[in-house]
Amino acid sequence: MVLRRMDQLKPIMSGAIRGTLTQSEFYQRNRDRKNVLVYRRNIEEYLTERGKEHRVGRFRRAFKLRRAAREA
Structure with a gap:
């Protein structure tokens, strides 16, 4: 569910099906x-x-700090 909300499910599934998904990409x-x-x-x-x-x-504090750092 989370991967779908992030728009990451399709690229992961497509790569897995095609056999091109690398461990580092996943x-x-x-x-x-x-x-x-x-x-x-x-x-x-x-x-x-x-x-x-x-x-x-x-x-919760760590989550907020990580998100703030990413947006900065």
């Missing part, structure tokens, strides 16, 4: 998911479900 396209709000919410939910609410604030 890694880079997949790594960018960390800048998508849906990803942040899913991780926050995961942490909460596991009883690690104390990590949510730190994760």
Whole structure:
């Protein structure tokens, strides 16, 4: 779902089907998911479900700093 929202699903699937998708290309396209709000919410939910609410604030701050640095 996140890859689709990032418009990365089609290039990844096309490359995989054609056999041209490299490991580094997949890694880079997949790594960018960390800048998508849906990803942040899913991780926050995961942490909460596991009883690690104390990590949510730190994760949220890191997410915002990473996004701000990327936009700068």
